[in-house]
Amino acid sequence: MATTYLQLVNNVLVRLRENEVSSVSDTPYSSLIGVFVNDAKREVENATMWQALNQTIVVNTVAGTRNYSITGSGQRFRTHQVLNDTQDIEVVQAPANWIDRQYYLGSIQDAAPCYYNYNGVDSSGDTQVDVWPRPDGVYQLRFDLNIPQADLSSNSDIIKTPPHLIQLLAYAKAIGERGEDGGTTFNEIYQQYRLALADEIAIERNRYNEDVVWESV
Numbered sequence: 001m002a003t004t005y006l007q008l009v010n011n012v013l014v015r016l017r018e019n020e021v022s023s024v025s026d027t028p029y030s031s032l033i034g035v036f037v038n039d040a041k042r043e044v045e046n047a048t049m050w051q052a053l054n055q056t057i058v059v060n061t062v063a064g065t066r067n068y069s070i071t072g073s074g075q076r077f078r079t080h081q082v083l084n085d086t087q088d089i090e091v092v093q094a095p096a097n098w099i100d101r102q103y104y105l106g107s108i109q110d111a112a113p114c115y116y117n118y119n120g121v122d123s124s125g126d127t128q129v130d131v132w133p134r135p136d137g138v139y140q141l142r143f144d145l146n147i148p149q150a151d152l153s154s155n156s157d158i159i160k161t162p163p164h165l166i167q168l169l170a171y172a173k174a175i176g177e178r179g180e181d182g183g184t185t186f187n188e189i190y191q192q193y194r195l196a197l198a199d200e201i202a203i204e205r206n207r208y209n210e211d212v213v214w215e216s217v
Contacts, residue, residue: 003163006155009033012170023155033174038151040169044161045148048201049078051208052160057143058085061113061135066103068129069122070143077127080144087112091131091141099132110136162200168193 010020012033021027024034045053059068082091094115102109113131120128131141149160159166172189 002158005152005157036170036173040166044165049146059141061139073127077145077147083142085140109133
């Protein structure tokens, strides 16, 4: 069953032997726990490429244009692959200075894009990308990305990564903020989190074995 932002905050409050709330912002302390939950969510997201965070964003090129915004990507994503779906070819990442040399130190080639490099951020905070060769028409570029969620803000926001990991880490942060909690220390809870994280990553890798590389011995 999906876990909401409010449910996570209340789960942490119960562990701290505090009263549950009807909204994350009900009290100054519940608001603080909400901050810890978001901090924990970010750390869990950074721990591995969770399949639940995978998204494909399609960028349609325009003839004569080299730079595009990857709308909805943000800046914290990781890249699985980029494909030119129109030409059925993989688009390979190239160094930014190499792409600049193609544009500025010779004649510009107009053709189907087969190289890319991330270059800057647009006014919405989404990453921009340069492609080479410069498109001579409309091509569908598929960016297969692993994109962390935005910070949780609404009570009903659903957690995509394993909620028990976020709960444990947020609880550890709360204990660290106010000191020992009934004999339980930050280090004890943080160690529980680390063990749970390792277990969850192992389960994830077993479920999606295309991420595992087998070698003969």
